[in-house]
Amino acid sequence: MTETSEIEGMALTFSLQGETFAIPVTYVDEIIDPLPVTRAPNADAFAPGLINVRGAIAPFVDLRHRLGMKPAGPCATSRVLVLDLVVGGESTKVAMMADAVDDITETNLSDLEPVPELGVRWPTEYLKGVAKKDGALIILLDVEATFAPTTSH
């Protein structure tokens, strides 16, 4: 199990509206350049369109909407993260846009600190905790909760 914990300890950090977020690397399938998004009619604001990743169709999730951030277009450093999720016991690919992808970093779950209920800008149910790295804060997302098709709200 040490392997598993080690793997779980590796996380991909990316930035979104100036904040650094982290996703466990096990969920990450691929990092690609931004692609054109096909808007699906009458779609949910959380998953407004579809994207073609090497011939496979994947839903495009707008993480900014879920985290309550303002919508923004792609920039020079923008990348699309293709995630491998298990939804309803089936492996599914989901795409999301990040302002920049930073690094693969090692996170120790024991270093995680719980997110305080008050004074945080984001809904706490999507966050696993906050870790410190080189003086900066990294927010570790709860992938299952964040990319769940329906929310408890």
Add this chain to the structure above:
Amino acid sequence: MRLTIKTKLIAVFAVLIALLGASSFMALKEAAELQATLDDMVEDTAAQLDESLTMEAAAATTMSIVKSYLMEPDDAAATALAEEAEAEILHVAEAIGNMRRLNLTETEEAALQRFEAEWEEFLAAEDEIRELGLAKTNVRALETYQTQSEPAYGIVYTMVEEIVANVRERIASATLRDPRLATLEENVDALTDNLRALHSYERDLLIDNSAEKIEISQAGIEAETASLQDHLAAAEAVATGADRQALDSLSVAWQEWRELMQATTELSVQNTNTLASRLLKDQLEPAFDESFAAAAAMATMSRDNLGLAQDDAHAAYATSRNLLLTLGAVAATIAVVAAFWLSTTISRGLARAVEVACEVARGNLDIHAKSDKRDEIGDLLNAMDKMVVDLRDMSRAAETIAKGDLTADVKPRSDEDQLGMALRDMVVKLRDVISNASVSATYVAEGASDMSATAEQLSAGSNQQASAAEQASASIEEMTANIRQNADNAAQTEKIANQSAEDARQSGEAVGNAVRAMKTIADKINIIQEIARQTDLLALNAAVEAARAGTHGKGFAVVASEVRKLAERSQQAAAEISSLSSQTVEVSGEAGRMLETLVPNIQRTADLVQEISASTREQNVGAEQINEAIRELDKVIQQNAAAAEQSAATSQELAAQSQQLNAVIGYFTVADAGRHAAAAPRPAKAAPSVAAKQAPKKSASKTVEAFDLDLSSSDVSDADFTRYAG
């Protein structure tokens, strides 16, 4: 007494005009009388004749119309004819009215009144006749008889015949004689006779219109009617039964016929046609004859008057013709005599005047033209004589002047004497001119000697001028050499400037090439940047893979992270190169722009230098021309010196000539006072002329010594010079 031609002419013309006036007056008077007679003839007598004829014709027409309507059986036609007659009568009345308006003599008036009286009678008779004529009772009586009375008589007569036959049959058949029947037969038989007699009388009345016959017939009718009534009454008294009835109806028929017969009889008794015819014959025709005769008499009278007027006109014409012929003959005689007399007098006097004038025109002034005639010709000849005498005086004065004696005075004869005034003015002017000419000749002699001195001075000045001109020529040559050097330098400078401009243009092109190269480098750097980014992405994906591989991927993770670092570094370096190349492009662009502005400036400098070179060359040519001009000036100055010497000789000659002139003028005798007056202002005039001659001499010598050639004048243009070969 003085009897001038004018008086003679006036007298003759007055007599002729008086005769002409008299004859014209006579002719006018006669013509006026003739016109009055003609007017009278045309207006009165002819009109009178016209009206008389109208009356005559109208009266005749009226008469014939009256006869026509008396003859006319038809009433309407007769009435129409009567109206025509009325119209003709109106014509006659109109003619009488017209006649009254004319001027009538007493006899004519009487004739007209006679006609009027007769015509009144005629009209009265015509009125009566018309009434009777239009009634036409005889015609109506015949008509009534034929249409009504005759049939009624037929009925009555048949009835009576029947009764008689009936009664006689019964008498014959009766065996026994009935006295009653006999009486009846007798009475009816008588009644038949009565009827026949009445019918006979009635017809007589229609046929015979004489008064006695009418009376007889009327009496017969009355007697027969009474007898018939008696017989009818007697018959009725004895008649019975059927006879009585027959008699009653007979009585009725009889009454009917009787009335008709009475009407016929009455009409016949009136007998108008006969009366009218008788009136026509007894009254109307005599009245007509009388009035017609009166009208004819009037016409005859008018014709006689016309004849008389014609005779008057003929007589007047004859009288005036004789008078005018006599007057004309007298006037013609007077005119011929007067014309002959006057023309002889005038032509003789004028011939003499022409002779005198011809002699004067030939220049012969020794002719005498005096005349003792007392008319205008005599005046003319005397005036010509006076003119000849005056001309003789004038010619004498002219002879004196010709001899050179200008002291004589000529007096003009009047203000209009142009010849006299001209002679007088000529003498005065000649006197003036001669004295002035003499003074002037003296001045000329003096002036000539002055002039020869001046000419010598002039020749000295000319020599000085020549040396100064040579100096100027040397200076100009030196200047020309300098100018040529300048021109060469300017040409070299021009070449260098052109080379610089070309170099600058090439530098500008090189900079442009450098800029393009830099831009290409920037494009290439972008490719490198893109490659670095892709490499970074690949390295990131590799890192992810490595991380997912766990412990087995640790080494690969390190490699991936190193590759990422390299990619980042190359990205950074590429960005630096990019910024540097963009800076270089900017700086090179600036250098290019500066060079671009530099090129035209250099070009302009080259152009200016070229212009300087051109103008310097022209200056060179100009300087040579100046040099040439100064050489020519030198020649001219030497010629001037020669001319000055010649003029000195000439002025000496002039002095000698003026002496001779003085001697010639001495021919004229002029009063001494005039000569002194003209000679007096001599020294005063001579003084300023000498001063004026001295002053220019000094100033001329000064100018020659300090010769100053001014070449800085800016308004001398190159175009003013001419280029010569060499």
